[in-house]
Amino acid sequence: MAISSVMGLGCALQRLAVVPKASVSMVESSLSSSGFGAQLSDATTLSSHVRRRRSSVSSAKGSGGGGGHSHLQLLQSEFVPLMGIRRKIFSGASVTTVRGRSSVVGVVRSMVSSDPEQLRGAREEIKKVLAEKFCHPILIRLGWHDAGTYDKSVAEWPRRGGANGSLRFSIELDHAANAGLIGAIKLLEPVKEKFPDISYADLFQLASATAIEDAGGPKIPMRYGRRDTSGPEECINEGNLPSAGPPSPASHLRQVFYRMGLNDQDIVALSGAHTLGRSRPERSGWGKPVTKYTKDGPGAPGGQSWTREWLRFDNSYFRDIKEKRDQELLVLPTDAVLFEDPGFKQFAEKYAVDEATFFKDYAESHAKLSELGSEFSPPEGIYIDKKPSTAEKFVSST
Numbered sequence: 001m002a003i004s005s006v007m008g009l010g011c012a013l014q015r016l017a018v019v020p021k022a023s024v025s026m027v028e029s030s031l032s033s034s035g036f037g038a039q040l041s042d043a044t045t046l047s048s049h050v051r052r053r054r055s056s057v058s059s060a061k062g063s064g065g066g067g068g069h070s071h072l073q074l075l076q077s078e079f080v081p082l083m084g085i086r087r088k089i090f091s092g093a094s095v096t097t098v099r100g101r102s103s104v105v106g107v108v109r110s111m112v113s114s115d116p117e118q119l120r121g122a123r124e125e126i127k128k129v130l131a132e133k134f135c136h137p138i139l140i141r142l143g144w145h146d147a148g149t150y151d152k153s154v155a156e157w158p159r160r161g162g163a164n165g166s167l168r169f170s171i172e173l174d175h176a177a178n179a180g181l182i183g184a185i186k187l188l189e190p191v192k193e194k195f196p197d198i199s200y201a202d203l204f205q206l207a208s209a210t211a212i213e214d215a216g217g218p219k220i221p222m223r224y225g226r227r228d229t230s231g232p233e234e235c236i237n238e239g240n241l242p243s244a245g246p247p248s249p250a251s252h253l254r255q256v257f258y259r260m261g262l263n264d265q266d267i268v269a270l271s272g273a274h275t276l277g278r279s280r281p282e283r284s285g286w287g288k289p290v291t292k293y294t295k296d297g298p299g300a301p302g303g304q305s306w307t308r309e310w311l312r313f314d315n316s317y318f319r320d321i322k323e324k325r326d327q328e329l330l331v332l333p334t335d336a337v338l339f340e341d342p343g344f345k346q347f348a349e350k351y352a353v354d355e356a357t358f359f360k361d362y363a364e365s366h367a368k369l370s371e372l373g374s375e376f377s378p379p380e381g382i383y384i385d386k387k388p389s390t391a392e393k394f395v396s397s398t
């Protein structure tokens with residue numbers, strides 16, 4: 001299924017967002033093109049609709065055109081909108097097409113906390129996905145874009161944005177800045193299915209930190225237990241993430257990152273994540289379609305990277321954007337300004353020559369980023385490795 005049609009399905013599903021928390025434990029509905037939203041205008045209608053359609057789904061099991069469902073277990077849940085991803089839908093829901101009609105089954109748990117054992121299990125599963133798909137960069141970007149909407153001037157959760165799992169809803173995934181991130185969600189879907197007792201907010205941050213470490217970067221002192229948003233009405237409006245080519249890059253970066261409560265050092269250190277990955281013109285409008293460094297992958301070929309070895313986390317980003325010698329490598333206006341603005345330059349110069357300091361500062365800033373706006377349950381959070389002491393808190397893994 002083309003991404004556009006996936007997103008189209010996602011949009012249709014968003015209409016379910018108006019449905020208040022339903023007391024049904026399994027939600028299933030027909031997605032025939034007409035009158036879908038109207039049929040499901042309140043929880044009562046939804047419940048009866050579920051009952052009506054349940055039998056037809058059961059009888060459709062195993063029939064052609066996409067097959068049936070095997071996981072209609074009853075869970076105490078609330079209904080949340082579902083993102084269409086081919087047959088399976090993230091957040092424990094599936095889409096199946098039976099005789100030309102798409103059906104949606106949502107089995108959604110209301111996550112109040114994550115289970116430490118499941119977090120550890122999910123981490124091992126994410127490592128397998130990384131080894132197979134070389135998807136480190138996009139998983140890091142997913143975590144950053146979930147967290148980076150945070151506005152410290154808003155006290156109320158989740159209206160303040162931040163790392164709360166809201167990026168799983170297609171209304172937020174549709175924001176221009178998030179183009180392509182549906183690919184990251186797809187990659188994590190099987191992990192979430194296998195380890196359902198972790199929040200999406202935790203899963204996104206776990207995937208990002210695991211990807212940094214797996215690419216050779218520092219061990220991030222992570223805390224888990226993030227609470228999830230439960231509906232797209234809780235998604236933040238578009239416009240909180242930074243632009244790559246604003247008229248005044250330095251003041252733009254400060255405006256955006258200061259709003260999150262981060263500082264100049266954080267801005268420079270976190271920009272160092274661009275040591276990994278590529279920019280693709282068809283997604284962000286930035287970068288070349290392909291370069292000599294990206295033509296063979298690994299993973300899907302194409303795009304323009306900031307560094308030659310764009311799957312290895314090191315400090316080469318700072319050396320490369322300083323030199324600007326290799327036309328095959330990308331330097332965004334917001335990258336270049338790190339060596340132009342005096343407030344940023346002091347850190348960028350240091351990181352270009354001192355990888356250990358970059359790693360230490362990166363780990364600290366990444367941990368901060370990963371907790372922006374989050375509400376933790378329990379309030380002190382969950383540690384899946386030994387809780388870091390102050391002394392060893394930000395030690396590099398290399």
Ligand code: HEM
Nearest residue numbers: 137138140144242243244270273277278279280283284334
């Ligand atoms: C400082 C402001 C930032 C700007 C203006 C910016 C902009 C961009 C742009 C335009 C892309 C290309 C997206 C595409 O075409 O697919 C990108 C990719 C990426 N960004 Fe940033 N970014 C910023 C900060 C960050 C931060 C803070 C992180 C993580 C801590 C990050 C991690 C990444 C990664 C890993 C990629 C590669 C994604 C991939 O290969 O799929 N960025 N960024």
